[in-house]
Amino acid sequence: MKTKKIGKWVSFTLLILLILVFLFPYYVMITGAFKSQMALQLIPPDLNPFRNLTGKNAAYVWQKTEILLWLANSTAVSLGTAIITVFIGATAGYAFAKKRFRGQELIFALVIATMLLPRQMLLIPNYLVAMKLHLTNSRIGLILTTVSPAFGVFLCRQFMGSIPTELLEAAEIDGCGEIRRFIGIVLPMALPALGALGIFSFFSAWNDYLWQLIMIADKGLRTTPIGIALFSQGQITNTGYQLMAAMIATLPMLIIFLSCQKFFVKGITIGGVKG
Numbered sequence: 001m002k003t004k005k006i007g008k009w010v011s012f013t014l015l016i017l018l019i020l021v022f023l024f025p026y027y028v029m030i031t032g033a034f035k036s037q038m039a040l041q042l043i044p045p046d047l048n049p050f051r052n053l054t055g056k057n058a059a060y061v062w063q064k065t066e067i068l069l070w071l072a073n074s075t076a077v078s079l080g081t082a083i084i085t086v087f088i089g090a091t092a093g094y095a096f097a098k099k100r101f102r103g104q105e106l107i108f109a110l111v112i113a114t115m116l117l118p119r120q121m122l123l124i125p126n127y128l129v130a131m132k133l134h135l136t137n138s139r140i141g142l143i144l145t146t147v148s149p150a151f152g153v154f155l156c157r158q159f160m161g162s163i164p165t166e167l168l169e170a171a172e173i174d175g176c177g178e179i180r181r182f183i184g185i186v187l188p189m190a191l192p193a194l195g196a197l198g199i200f201s202f203f204s205a206w207n208d209y210l211w212q213l214i215m216i217a218d219k220g221l222r223t224t225p226i227g228i229a230l231f232s233q234g235q236i237t238n239t240g241y242q243l244m245a246a247m248i249a250t251l252p253m254l255i256i257f258l259s260c261q262k263f264f265v266k267g268i269t270i271g272g273v274k275g
Helices: 002-032 056-064 067-098 104-116 119-132 139-146 149-160 165-173 178-189 191-206 209-215 224-233 239-259 261-270
Strands: none
Touching: 002 239, 056 239, 067 104, 067 139, 067 149, 067 178, 067 191, 067 224, 067 239, 104 149, 119 139, 119 209, 139 209, 149 191, 165 178, 178 191, 191 239, 209 224, 224 239, 239 261
16 A cells, blocks of 8 residues: 555656646746846846736737737638548548448558658658649648648548447438438537547647748748748847747647647547447
């Protein structure tokens, strides 16, 4: 009993230390965003959240940048990517999980094989295809080229494979057509998987700095990662401005994460469901 008690305390202590390690960068960002450059240049920097606070950094960022436009562009691109990814994942995942057709396993294996290729290897081919289709430097083109449906197909297939086939057969006997069964039975039962997939896709598209930098040249189409990076390049000597811009850009994602934690947890465990 005493050994178990010591083990629990050790585990609890390690957990607290890990939490502190992961939260410390956020503490530095939030505190430093409200500090003057003089306070941040001290050795060590003044990171006391109860003294020498200033709102000048926030005023400067709001006045000198187009951060609202960046956030709006990122939201549009990420939301569009998430919707298309969820749609493809749901429909293709349902077909692979509940339908039988020639070459099914081979096609599914090819879909999964695309996940093995590093995204960096596909940057040039994808850009050449986008350029030939006149999709570069456009919001629609960025959305369509950001969609990565392979993971969504795999996730939905694993989850939908656990839905009882007898339930769908009973609905068919009662006169439900294919579309009605899919919308009325499969989608509500697969909501946890679709929610997790949507959030993962949203976050991935939001943080996809490299591809957005390659695809976007128009100043009015800049997303948050591009805008923050370009702004930081011009503010190398003022850390407070950089931290304030980073904090404003992080807040939407933090809010989404805190409000949708259950989907993250569900998404981690879905892959283990036997299909």
